[in-house]
Amino acid sequence: MIILGMVCINFFVLWLTLKVFAQADFWPLLAAPILVSAWFFYEAGAVITIAVTGLLLVQTSFEKNGTIFIAIATFAVLGVMLGWGQRRQRRAHRHILRSSLTDSLTGLYNFGTLMECLDREIRRVDRYGGAVTVVMFDIDHFKMFNDRFGHQAGNEALKAVASTLRKQKRESDIIARFGGEEFILIFPGKEAAGVEAARRMRKAISQIRVPVGGGATSEITVSAGVACYPNGATSKEELLDKVDQLLYASKRKGRNRVSVAPARRRLVAS
16 A cells, blocks of 8 residues: 555656646656656666656647656666666665575574574563474484585585475474574474474475485485473573483484473483
């Protein structure tokens, strides 16, 4: 609605300029709608506004048509240049913003963004109640995979895991690359539901086949640990430490599994 209103106002100013102001030598006001269109709608907006200007001029008679047409041509060039520059500037801004929030390889949130999201979720729980569950995934034998197939295949494995986690998560969940071959899922909800999500994701990842060259593929698996705030931890630091311990419990128990600490603090794996 805001954009539609802006368009209507813009073309009203254009019409008013051509119908009224142009005859009183106020035709430089034509710059306003053309440049506004370029600023908000880039080159296409400027071109459309210039085309509408031409149509209105065909229906209007002025004593100084030549002057006005020269002005429109000048504003057209300025509008297209402004639109092009504005588009490049906004693309650069989006790129900078995205790179500051996400991991360049996987496209997932990076460590800094993860910590901010986790802080926010813990504050939400403290204020409104409920729980937040954290799952940490680690690709099994990733160093061996890299040594055997090369770093390019390792990168493909990281991207494949990231893509699978992104597809499997709920809209309210947050997926981030914790570092190296570790990923974290922030799951707003109780531990039991988080465990179920972790198991579903582990199973989906076990079905990935990563290209390793020569037409061959290799499977990958992940180990995971699950911990919950506030039932299983009293702070963010304790929550991350607990989930890290449970992840390595999965490693010790044979990998490709999910470990969780129930209320009685005994580690179980599944």
